[in-house]
Amino acid sequence: MKYADLFSLSTRMFRSRPARTWLTILGISVGIGAVLFLVSLGYGLQNIILEKIVFNQAMLSLTVTPGNDLLPFDNSALEGLSAIPKVVDVAPMAKFTGQISLGELNGTMELRGVDEAFFNYSGVAPLAGFLYKDDESPQVVVSEAVLKLFGVKDPNEILNKEVGIKIFLSGKNEQGSDSLEIISVPEKFRIKGVVRDGQDGFVYVPLRELKKYAAVNYYEHARVKVNTSEDMDSVKLAILDTGYQVASLSETIEQANKIFKIIQIVLGLFGAVALVVSSIGMFNTMTVTLMERTNEIGIMRALGASRKDVRDQFLSEAVIIGFLGGLVGMVTGIIVSQFFNWVINSLATRFGGAKTNLFAYPGWFLLVIIILSIIIGFFSGVFPARRAAAMEPLEALRYK
DSSP: OOHHHHHHHHTTHHHHSHHHHHHHHHHHHHHHHHHHHHHHHHHHHHHHHHTTOOSSGGGGEEEEEOSSTTSOOSHHHHHHHHTSTTEEEEEEEEEEEEEEEETTEEEEEEEEEEOHHHHHHHTOOEEEEOOOOTTSSSEEEEEHHHHHHTTOOSGGGSTTOEEEEEEEEEEEOTTSSEEEEEEEOSSOEEEEEEESOSSOOEEEEEHHHHHHHSOOOOOSEEEEEESSGGGHHHHHHHHHHTTOEEEEHHHHHHHHHHHHHHHHHHHHHHHHHHHHHHHHHHHHHHHHHHHHTHHHHHHHHHTTOOHHHHHHHHHHHHHHHHHHHHHHHHHHHHHHHHHHHHHHHHHHHHTTOOOOOOOOOOHHHHHHHHHHHHHHHHHHHHHHHHHHHHOOHHHHHHOO
């Protein structure tokens, strides 16, 4: 039988029994759509966690923090870290409580003193604008939460605005009681960029500028850049021997990927339940079709059709139904997931949260979805096809 004739006979079901055929396709699409919805949700959540990571120098950096309050993390500690073999650079972060003023509005928040290298080693990426460089005039980078504090909705609106900065220094006076010194920085700082963080209000300020007005005796933590990925373990052990705590971005990514693989498997299993039910429905439809077309099979065999021709026709019908079910399910799953994403983002925006994309559709995963639907259609049609091919022409003609 020619392929054109086989395709024509296999698609005849859309003309003879359109309602049953499309209901079967919709049944398969429900299962496929459920799998797509749940698994793409897992991939979307994974991307939300990892989207801020810059896979270059950040992957070759270690985060070093003090092990306890008794271990000072000052300039001498940074010099000790720099002296460790295979360490290329050390970028610290100093943290102060301060106040920034935009026009007549004031807000109290964290002042994080960092230089350009810290951005490179920590994987910070701007949501809007750019990150400042060491050789530029005094500039700052603010978090998304700062925009909410000043009533700014569009991150681009706050770019290039000038802000004033005050530094709060707490300590002890001569009598031993708590004291607070407020240092007003005389020069203005231009907002160059906005980073994604809708929860914590903070401002990145050039560390060299903070040191002009406040003594930096201790650092919050530091990013240690190593030479190559092979040097990570040896440098980490050397830092641990000094008593400081160490964490690497690569370890965080590895653990996160393991967790999300489990989440994706669990979500996929939930979707697979609906897919199994849809497959049973398709198998039942193909079996009923076999019984209804028994006389037709007898006529085909009497006219010279071989057992292979009959088998191929049933398998082709099942594969076409499976393919269309996968295609419709994929489109339906994407539409439903995008609608769900729109609803969640609308609620998040209403309550002051940030918009995000909860779903991701890797190209290879969409291809697997189509192949899976074809495989389901094929196996759903194997048993009816074998029974149809095994029928004797006379017995098939006598069947009522």
